[in-house]
Every structure is written in structure tokens, then in C-alpha cells.
Amino acid sequence: xxxxxxxxxxxxxxxxxxxxxxxxxxxxxxxxxxxxxxxxxxxxxxxxxxxxxxxxxxxxxxxxxxxxxxxxxxxxxxxxxxxxxxxxxxxxxxxxxxxxxxxxxxxxxxxxxxxxxxxxxxxxxxxxxxxxxxxxxxxxxxxxxxxxxxxxxxxxxxxxxxxxxxxxxxxxxxxxxxxxxxxxxxxxxxxxxxxxxxxxxxxxxxxxxxxxxxxxxxxxxxxxxxxxxxxxxxxxxxxxxxxxxxxxxxxxxxxxxxxxxxxxxxxxxxxxxxxxxxxxxxxxxxxxxxxxxxxxxxxxxxxxxxxxxxxxxxxxxxxxxxxxxxxxxxxxxxxxxxxxxxxxxxxxxxxxxxxxxxxxxxxxxxxxxxxxxxxxxxxxxxxxxxxxxxxxxxxxxxxxxxxxxxxxxxxxxxxxxxxxxxxxxxxxxxxxxxxxxxxxxxxxxxxxxxxxxxxxxxxxxxxxxxxxxxxxxxxxxxxxxxxxxxxxxxxxxxxxxxxxxxxxxxxxxxxxxxxxxxxxxxxxxxxxxxxxxxxxxxxxxxxxxxxxxxxxxxxxxxxxxxxxxxxxxxxxxxxxxxxxxxxxxxxxxxxxxxxxxxxxxxxxxxxxxxxxxxxxxxxxxxxxxxxxxxxxxxxxxxxxxxxxxxxxxxxxxxxxxxxxxxxxxxxxxxx
Amino acid sequence: xxxxxxxxxxxxxxxxxxxxxxxxxxxxxxxxxxxxxxxxxxxxxxxxxxxxxxxxxxxxxxxxxxxxxxxxxxxxxxxxxxxxxxxxxxxxxxxxxxxxxxxxxxxxxxx
Amino acid sequence: xxxxxxxxxxxxxxxxxxxxxxxxxxxxxxxxxxxxxxxxxxxxxxxxxxxxxxxxxxxxxxxxxxxxxxxxxxxxxxxxxxxxxxxxxxxxxxxxxxxxxxxxxxxxxxxxxxxxxxxxxxxxxxxxxxxxxxxxxxxxxxxxxxxxxxxxxxxxxxxxxxxxxxxxxxxxxxxxxxxxxxxxxx
Numbered sequence: 001x002x003x004x005x006x007x008x009x010x011x012x013x014x015x016x017x018x019x020x021x022x023x024x025x026x027x028x029x030x031x032x033x034x035x036x037x038x039x040x041x042x043x044x045x046x047x048x049x050x051x052x053x054x055x056x057x058x059x060x061x062x063x064x065x066x067x068x069x070x071x072x073x074x075x076x077x078x079x080x081x082x083x084x085x086x087x088x089x090x091x092x093x094x095x096x097x098x099x100x101x102x103x104x105x106x107x108x109x110x111x112x113x114x115x116x117x118x119x120x121x122x123x124x125x126x127x128x129x130x131x132x133x134x135x136x137x138x139x140x141x142x143x144x145x146x147x148x149x150x151x152x153x154x155x156x157x158x159x160x161x162x163x164x165x166x167x168x169x170x171x172x173x174x175x176x177x178x179x180x181x182x183x184x185x186x187x188x189x190x191x192x193x194x195x196x197x198x199x200x201x202x203x204x205x206x207x208x209x210x211x212x213x214x215x216x217x218x219x220x221x222x223x224x225x226x227x228x229x230x231x232x233x234x235x236x237x238x239x240x241x242x243x244x245x246x247x248x249x250x251x252x253x254x255x256x257x258x259x260x261x262x263x264x265x266x267x268x269x270x271x272x273x274x275x276x277x278x279x280x281x282x283x284x285x286x287x288x289x290x291x292x293x294x295x296x297x298x299x300x301x302x303x304x305x306x307x308x309x310x311x312x313x314x315x316x317x318x319x320x321x322x323x324x325x326x327x328x329x330x331x332x333x334x335x336x337x338x339x340x341x342x343x344x345x346x347x348x349x350x351x352x353x354x355x356x357x358x359x360x361x362x363x364x365x366x367x368x369x370x371x372x373x374x375x376x377x378x379x380x381x382x383x384x385x386x387x388x389x390x391x392x393x394x395x396x397x398x399x400x401x402x403x404x405x406x407x408x409x410x411x412x413x414x415x416x417x418x419x420x421x422x423x424x425x426x427x428x429x430x431x432x433x434x435x436x437x438x439x440x441x442x443x444x445x446x447x448x449x450x451x452x453x454x455x456x457x458x459x460x461x462x463x464x465x466x467x468x469x470x471x472x473x474x475x476x477x478x479x480x481x482x483x484x485x486x487x488x489x490x491x492x493x494x495x496x497x498x499x500x501x502x503x504x505x506x507x508x509x510x511x512x513x514x515x516x517x518x519x520x521x522x523x524x525x526x527x528x529x530x531x532x533x534x535x536x537x538x539x540x541x542x543x544x545x546x547x548x549x550x551x552x553x554x555x556x557x558x559x560x561x562x563x564x565x566x567x568x569x570x571x572x573x574x575x576x577x578x579x580x581x582x583x584x585x586x587x588x589x590x591x592x593x594x595x596x597x598x599x600x601x602x603x604x605x606x607x608x609x610x611x612x613x614x615x616x617x618x619x620x621x622x623x624x625x626x627x628x629x630x631x632x633x634x635x636x637x638x639x640x641x642x643x644x645x646x647x648x649x650x651x652x653x654x655x656x657x658x659x660x661x662x663x664x665x666x667x668x669x670x671x
Numbered sequence: 672x673x674x675x676x677x678x679x680x681x682x683x684x685x686x687x688x689x690x691x692x693x694x695x696x697x698x699x700x701x702x703x704x705x706x707x708x709x710x711x712x713x714x715x716x717x718x719x720x721x722x723x724x725x726x727x728x729x730x731x732x733x734x735x736x737x738x739x740x741x742x743x744x745x746x747x748x749x750x751x752x753x754x755x756x757x758x759x760x761x762x763x764x765x766x767x768x769x770x771x772x773x774x775x776x777x778x779x780x781x782x
Numbered sequence: 783x784x785x786x787x788x789x790x791x792x793x794x795x796x797x798x799x800x801x802x803x804x805x806x807x808x809x810x811x812x813x814x815x816x817x818x819x820x821x822x823x824x825x826x827x828x829x830x831x832x833x834x835x836x837x838x839x840x841x842x843x844x845x846x847x848x849x850x851x852x853x854x855x856x857x858x859x860x861x862x863x864x865x866x867x868x869x870x871x872x873x874x875x876x877x878x879x880x881x882x883x884x885x886x887x888x889x890x891x892x893x894x895x896x897x898x899x900x901x902x903x904x905x906x907x908x909x910x911x912x913x914x915x916x917x918x919x920x921x922x923x924x925x926x927x928x929x930x931x932x933x934x935x936x937x938x939x940x941x942x943x944x945x946x947x948x949x950x951x952x953x954x955x956x957x958x959x960x961x962x963x964x965x966x967x968x
Contacts, residue, residue, distance in 0.1 A: 648765070648766050648767065649765040649766070650693075650694060650695075650696070650697055650702070650765050650766055650868055650872065651766075651868075651872055651875075653693065653694060654694040654872060654875050654876055654879060657690055657693070657694060657879050657883075658875070658878070658879045658882070661690075661879055661882040661883050661886060662882075664886050664887075665882065665885075665886045668886055668889065668890045672784045672786065672899040672900065672901055672902075673784065673786040673787055673790065673830075673831070673899060673900065673901075673902055674787050674897060674898070674899050674900075675895050675900060676891075676892055676895065676896070676897045677787060677790050677791060677794060678790065678794075678827065678831065679888065679891035679892060679895060680794075680888055680891075680892070681794045681797065681798060681827065682887065682888075682891065683883070683884045683885075683887040683888030683891065684798050684801075684884055684888075685797070685798070685801055686883050686884065686887050687880040687881060687882075687883040687884030687885075687887070688798075688801045688802055688805050688880060689801075689805075689880075690876070690879055690880040690883045691805055691876050691877055691879070691880030692804070692805030693876075694868075694872070694875070694876030694879055694880070695805065695867065695868055695872065695873045695876035695877070696805070696866060696867065696868070697865060697866060697867065697868050698810055698864060698865075698866040699859075700810060700814070700852060700855055700856055700859070701805075701810060701813055701866055703852065703855075704804055704805070704813055704814065704817050704852070705805060707817060707821070707844075707848065708801055708804070708805070708817075708820065711820065711821060711824045711844075714824070714836075714840070715824060715827060715828075716891075718827075718828050718831055718833050718836055719831060721833065721904050721905065722831040722832050722833055722902050722903070722904035723831075723900045723901075723902060723903075723904075724895075724900070726903065727903055727904070727905055727909070728905060729905035729909040729910045729912070729913040730913065732833060732835070732836060732904065732905050732910045732913075733910060733913050733914055733918055735833070735836050736835075736836060736839055736910075736914070737921065737922075737925060739836075739839055739840060739843050739844070740843070740925050740928075740929065741925070741928065742848075743843050743844075743847060743848060743929075744928055744929050744932035745932075746848050746851060746852075747851065747932050747933065747936045748932050748935055748936050748939065750851055750852070750854075750855045750936070751935070751936035751937070751939040751940040752939055753855055753859065754855065754858060754859070754939075754940045755939050755940060755942060757858070757859045762859075762864065763859050764864065764865070766865075766868055
């Protein structure tokens with residue numbers, strides 16, 4: 001391989017574009033307030049004010065998300081006008097918590113502002129899509145309101161400069177994910193998946209809360225910047241290490257890192273828009289945002305970094321392998337989310353103070369675009385073909401050509417092929433990990449570099465597999481080309497009911513069975529998988545990394561080889577599904593997440609239930625026995641008193657008064 | 672000048688006699704007389720404290736008046752109860768069996 | 783011993799003696815009359831202690847009203863000739879309890895206040911009046927309500943039907959029998 005020079009990321013970055021001077025409106029609050037409040041109010045209004053009108057509910061939800069998008073875009077513009085590129089905002093004023101200060105402030109910087117735009121835009125697309133997807137759902141309005149609340153919580157976490165606000169957003173997201181996953185609560189699988197997601201993330205949240213409490217009490221304030229400053233002054237200490245390890249555990253739960261990974265694939269029981277929202281921009285990415293905010297502390301603790309690196313790397317590789325073996329397209333995407341989120345967190349563990357944490361947020365933004373696109377397109381295909389199992393979606397991209405580019409571009413971005421957005425973010429991650437392992441990153445960076453290098457061909461493999469299955473040539477294709485049923489009707493948003501699609505009506509008509517806003521949303525996302533690279537090249541991202549072109553070429557080569565291998569393996573299979581080569585037992589195990597459920601049950605549920613039973617037994621047989629014994633004793637004493645009492649007034653009174661005198665005597669004598 | 676010990680001794684004596692009267696009598700009206708003696712002892716205690724230890728505070732004296740008034744009300748109600756008891760049983764003997772149930776084969780006084 | 787001490791001793795002896803008789807007398811009526819003497823003696827004690835107002839109220843309320851009520855109760859319950867004292871063991875026990883009360887109370891009071899002499903400096907009647915109609919006016923008014931309630935309750939209890947059933951023969955005022963007696967007399 002020729003010796004290629006290193007490429008500096010700053011060489012690639014776009015030049016500063018002179019922006020026109022817009023009038024700075026003197027509005028109440030800041031754009032961050034508007035974004036959070038608009039979605040929050042949309043959630044409240046969607047629940048309380050829309051009555052029985054789905055149309056009004058949809059307008060409220062979309063309106064909230066649209067306001068958030070406009071506000072966050074305006075926020076980007078305001079940041080260009082501010083020296084230092086950071087903006088502080090107050091909220092409801094500080095809380096009086098005794099010795100603990102809780103100023104409850106927001107902080108906007110360039111990375112968080114870009115993440116906020118991404119979150120708001122994905123939420124807007126999801127809201128428009130959900131209106132079509134859940135048209136006949138009797139509980140559409142609560143769904144739209146929950147999505148709004150979810151977005152508000154994520155925007156709060158992104159903008160938060162206070163651990164307390166972060167915790168509030170974090171917990172609200174946990175509850176909203178429960179509601180969204182269990183939306184079709186009459187199905188036992190959905191209810192189970194929702195309960196599982198809640199239990200698993202809530203268990204991990206114990207660590208998160210404890211970590212936050214330790215950090216905040218140590219610093220005497222809950223303001224994130226001051227907490228970071230305080231602990232940076234103190235330097236590495238056992239308390240800091242413990243707190244960060246607890247935080248990492250909490251983040252691992254929310255971001256579905258090993259050993260908490262199994263709730264995320266099960267969360268596929270939720271409606272597709274909910275999956276897109278949870279997986280793309282919000283819940284699972286929240287951990288990345290929080291750890292990026294606390295990055296200056298994370299680099300101080302080698303133990304916490306190593307823990308995060310090990311968890312993330314195990315998850316990254318394992319999930320990528322499992323994704324390859326899934327028999328359902330949605331579950332494949334879910335496992336790929338697990339893998340990609342682990343990638344974001346791994347780069348946080350690998351980064352050093354030189355490189356900074358921005359690569360993780362850049363990958364978050366990139367991942368949000370292409371993963372939302374893939375999920376929404378999968379949901380669309382699922383509606384058309386009646387399911388998302390691999391056998392059902394076979395040839396989907398050929399039968400419905402409108403999906404072809406969406407799937408193709410999304411999968412290319414997921415695999416990290418240039419010039420799609422995934423390529424840039426993955427290169428940044430590689431560059432950061434390499435800089436870390438060459439610099440002060442130590443063991444964690446080396447581990448992450450190796451894992452990222454190994455996960456790239458694996459990602460390419462499952463993307464190739466999905467594409468081969470989706471793109472299988474079909475006999476119908478020829479007929480479809482010859483058949484022209486005339487002009488097709490588009491559905492106008494919010495006003496027209498979707499038509500029931502009959503297979504006999506023809507393929508083109510079926511392609512039109514999506515509302516124009518949902519269709520436009522996916523088109524927008526598709527566009528962003530290409531143009532998103534420009535976002536990553538904006539000159540506003542943090543400290544620079546060098547790109548090793550050799551490494552890039554080697555990675556691309558590995559990816560090509562693995563894709564080729566998949567193509568070869570898929571050769572003899574009728575559905576062109578390379579995973580059919582996997583032995584049945586292994587395939588089954590992979591579909592069930594390597595029996596993580598069984599492991600959870602054996603390692604957590606069974607001991608906890610046994611403990612609960614033991615406690616219940618103790619309560620019933622030991623503690624209550626005293627109470628019951630007291631009852632029996634009192635009854636016996638009462639019987640004895642009944643038998644021995646004089647049954648006349650005056651002798652009984654004599655006994656009572658004598659007792660009183662004795663007691664009084666004791667009271668007088670004793671002192 | 673007065674020795675408060677003397678009224679206190681009388682208080683103790685009256686209280687003891689009142690207790691004895693309550694316990695040693697079987698006629699309800701006489702039991703009530705014992706109660707009156709106890710109340711008298713309490714009143715004397717209050718007055719003694721008021722006159723010798725309160726430093727001119729009118730509170731104890733007022734409290735004595737209140738006690739006397741409440742005691743009068745109590746006596747009225749007690750006597751009404753006594754009358755009701757008499758009408759129900761034909762006597763006011765507190766030493767009689769309180770219930771007519773025979774107990775453990777032994778038959779009570781009034782059975 | 784000052785003059786007041788001597789005076790108090792004399793009144794106290796009268797009070798204590800009549801109290802002893804009122805709890806030991808076997809005649810119900812005598813016991814009630816000895817109670818009159820005891821309460822009067824208490825009023826004397828109050829006078830010696832310098833509390834004229836309380837002494838007068840004691841005379842009015844107790845000697846005047848309560849004792850009359852007691853006598854009425856004795857007559858209405860036809861208490862002549864009924865046994866009034868309990869068995870010997872119970873009387874012994876009662877004596878022990880009474881003695882114990884005296885010892886405990888007296889011991890506590892004497893050990894607390896000692897044997898020394900103090901000046902008599904109670905509140906003047908003006909002060910008492912000012913307190914009753916100033917500071918304590920609400921409890922005082924409440925007391926009048928209490929008396930009214932006690933009056934009504936006493937009437938209600940005394941006239942209530944026996945055992946919850948309104949049996950005319952058990953009413954205190956039974957007009958038919960009286961008419962029959964009158965009819966016989968005429």
C-alpha cells in the first residue's frame with residue numbers, strides 16, 4: 001500500500017460563509033425555550049385540547065415539532081452572531097435546595113445546537129409520518145402527544161446545563177418510551193416489550209441517579225459546567241471514578257449497551273414511527289449527549305473510560321454480528337442501532353482532551369438521519385407488503401421502486417460508504433480513536449480503534465445482506481413496467497383518508513398509498529444522508545483530528561471484501577438471503593438475542609423474585625406472627641381479666657385506684 | 672405569713688378520705704360524696720397555690736372558679752344518671768353484680 | 783406559728799373531721815349533712831387563705847346548690863335502710879388506697895414546698911374580675927354554654943325511657959297511679 005499522507009480534518013472543512021445580517025428579534029426567552037416549550041405545550045394540548053379530533057391532534061403535534069425546528073434553526077443563526085459561540089439561558093430560576101445550588105440553566109453551544117436541530121427535524125418527520133401510519137389507530141392522539149413530550153424531553157437534555165434538568169428529561173424519556181413501545185397495549189408482546197424496556201432502563205437508571213447525586217453533592221451545585229469545573233480542579237479521585245462508573249452504567253442502560261442490550265430489539269413491538277424516533281435521535285442517543293457534556297470529567301477517570309470502552313466494544317461487535325442473523329428487517333435495524341450507538345459511546349471512551357468529544361455528536365447527527373430514513377422506509381414497506389420479516393420484504397425495493405433509493409442510500413450511509421454522511425462520521429471516529437491510541441488515550445483508545453475497525457466490515461456485511469434481499473429481481477417487475485394504469489392519486493395530508501391498497505390495483509397505485517407529507521419527510525431524510533456530510537464539515541465542530549488515509553482505504557477495502565463475501569454467500573439462496581447459510585440453531589439463538597431473556601431471568605429475575613418471596617415469607621411468618629401473637633395474647637389476657645374481674649363496681653375501682661396510687665408513688669419516688 | 676404546708680397537708684388528707692369514700696361505699700350517692708371531697712381537695716390546692724406561690728397572678732383563682740362551676744355541672748349530670756340507674760334497677764347499689772349472667776356455675780348475689 | 787396558721791389549723795381540723803365522718807357514717811342522710819360541714823369548712827379555709835371571692839362561690843354553689851341536689855337525689859332514690867358500706871376486706875383495701883393517696887400526695891407536696899412561711903399575696907378581686915371578663919372571657923362564656931348543656935342533658939337523662947323503651951309505669955311522673963291514690967283518698 002502506498003504511503004499516503006495524513007489529511008487534516010480542517011482542510012476538508014467548509015470555509016466560513018458570510019451570513020446576511022438578519023434582524024435579531026427581541027422575543028421572550030431564547031430559541032431553546034421556544035423549542036422545548038413548543039413541544040411540551042403540543043404534548044399537553046394534544047392530550048387535553050384536541051377533543052376527539054385526530055386532525056386537530058395531528059396539527060398540534062406537527063405544529064409543535066415545526067416550531068421546534070424553526071426555533072432551533074434560528075438558534076443556529078443566533079450562535080453565529082454571538083462571540084464565543086455559547087449562549088446561556090435561565091429557565092424557571094434557581095431552586096432552594098439548602099446547601100445545594102440548583103440554578104436550572106440551559107447552555108447552547110454549536111454541537112448541542114446542531115444536535116437539537118437534528119432532533120427537532122426528525123421529530124417533525126416522524127409526526128407527519130405517524131399521521132399517515134396511524135390513521136386508523138383509535139389512540140393516535142395520545143401517540144402524537146407522547147411523541148411531542150418525548151421530543152421536549154430530548155431537547156431539554158440536549159440544552160441542559162443542569163444535572164437536575166438532565167435527570168428530568170432523562171426520566172421523562174424513559175416513561176415516554178414505555179408509552180410508545182407499548183402503544184398497542186392490547187398485544188401481549190407489545191406490553192411485555194414496554195415493561196421490559198422500562199424495567200431494564202430503570203434498573204440502570206439507579207446508577208445514573210446515584211452518579212449524578214455523587215457529582216452534584218461533591219460540587220455543591222447541580223450546574224453542569226460548575227460541576228465539571230469543580231471536579232476538574234479536584235482531579236482524579238476515587239469518588240469521581242465511582243460516580244462516573246455509575247453514570248456509565250446508567251448510560252449503558254438507556255443506550256442498550258451490553259449487558260442491557262436486549263430491550264432495544266424487543267422495542268420493535270412499538271409502531272414504526274416510535275421506533276424511528278427512539279432509535280434515531282432521542283432516547284438511545286441521550287447517553288451520548290450527557291457523556292459529551294461531562295466529557296472533561298470522563299477523561300480524568302481511566303477506570304470509567306475503560307469500562308465504557310469495554311462495554312461499548314463488546315456491544316458494537318456483538319450487535320453487528322447479531323444484526324446479520326436476524327430474520328426480520330426491523331430487528332436487523334434495531335441491532336444495527338445497538339451497534340451504532342455503541343460506536344458513539346466508544347468514541348467518547350477513546351477520545352482525549354486533544355480530540356474532544358465532538359466525533360460522538362457528529363456520529364449522533366449522522367446516525368439520526370440515516371436511521372430515521374431506514375426505519376420510516378421499512379415501515380412504509382411493511383404497510384405495502386404486510387410485514388417486515390425478511391421472507392416478506394424480499395424484492396421489496398424492486399416491487400416498489402419509490403423505496404429503492406431510500407433503502408439504498410440509507411444502507412450505504414449506514415455502512416459508511418462515501419460520499420454518504422455515515423462515511424464522514426465513521427472516519428471522524430476512526431481518526432479520533434487513532435489519535436487517542438497514539439496520544440494519551442491508552443488502553444481504551446486502542447481497544448476502541450480495533451473494535452471500530454472490526455465493526456466496519458460487519459456493518460457492511462449486514463447492510464449488503466439487507467440490500468440483496470430487498471433488491472432481488474422479481475418477475476412482477478417486468479409486468480409492472482408494461483402496465484400503466486394512468487395517473488395516480490396522491491393523498492393530501494390531514495384531509496384525505498388513505499385508500500385501502502389492493503394488490504390487484506397495481507404496483508404504482510400502491511406506491512402512492514402514503515401521504516405526501518410522510519413521503520416528503522422520507523425524501524428529506526434521504527437528502528440529508530447525502531447533504532448531512534456538509535453539516536459534519538461545518539467549521540463549528542470542536543478540536544481537530546487527522547485522517548489517516550491509509551486507514552480509510554484499508555477500512556473501505558475490508559468493507560468491500562465483506563460485502564463481496566456476502567454476495568457470494570447469497571448466491572445460491574432463492575431469496576438471496578445470505579443469513580440462510582447460517583446454521584438454524586445459531587440463527588435462532590441470534591433472533592432471540594443470544595437468549596439474553598433467559599439470562600436476565602436466571603441472573604436477575606429469579607434471584608429478585610426469590611428475595612421477594614423470602615421477604616414476603618419473613619413478613620408474613622415472622623413479623624406478622626408477632627402482630628398476630630399480640631392479638632392472641634391480648635385476647636387471652638382479656639379472657640383472664642374477664643374471669644378474674646370482681647364484676648362489681650367498687651372492688652374493681654379499688655384495684656384501679658390502687659394501681660394509680662402505686663404508679664404515682666413510683667413517679668414521686670424515682671426521681 | 673402562713674405556712675403553705677398546712678393547707679397541703681389538708682389537701683392530702685381530703686384526697687385520701689375522698690379516695691376511701693369512693694372505694695368503701697356501695698351507695699352511689701355516697702360514692703359521689705367521695706368524689707366531691709376529691710374535688711374539694713383539688714380546689715384547695717389551687718387556692719393555696721394562688722394565694723402563696725403565684726405572685727399575684729389571678730389565673731389560679733379564676734381556674735378555681737371554673738373548676739367549681741364545672742364540678743357543679745358534673746354533679747347535676749351524675750345525679751341524673753343516678754336517677755336513671757334507679758329507675759332501671761330499683762336500687763343504686765354499686766356492690767351488686769353488674770350483669771345477671773351466672774358465672775362458672777356460681778350464682779351471683781342478686782340472681 | 784403565726785395567727786393565720788393557728789386559725790387555719792382550727793378550720794382544717796373541723797374540715798378534716800367532718801370529711802372523715804361523711805365517708806364513714808352509716809346513715810346516708812348524715813353523710814350528706816357532714817358533707818355540708820366539710821364544704822363549709824373548705825370555704826373557711828379559702829377565707830383564711832385570703833380568697834374571699836372563691837370562698838363565697840364555694841358556699842353558694844356547693845353548700846347551697848350541690849348539697850341540696852344530693853339530698854334530693856337521696857330522697858328520690860328512697861335510700862333509707864339500704865346497706866351503704868362494703869365488706870370488711872374491701873374497706874381495709876380502700877383504707878390502704880386512701881392512706882397511700884395521702885402519703886404520696888402529702889409527701890410530694892411537702893417535699894416540693896417545704897415547711898417555711900410565706901406571705902399571703904393572692905390576686906385581688908379586681909384582678910380576678912379583670913381576668914374573667916378580659917383575658918378569659920371566651921372560656922367563661924363557653925362555661926355558661928356547658929352549664930346549659932349539662933342542665934338539658936340532666937333532664938334528658940333523667941326522663942329517658944328505661945332500656946330504650948318508653949314504659950309509662952317507669953316514668954317518674956306517673957299520673958294514673960297518683961290519680962288512683964287520690965281517688966282512694968277521696
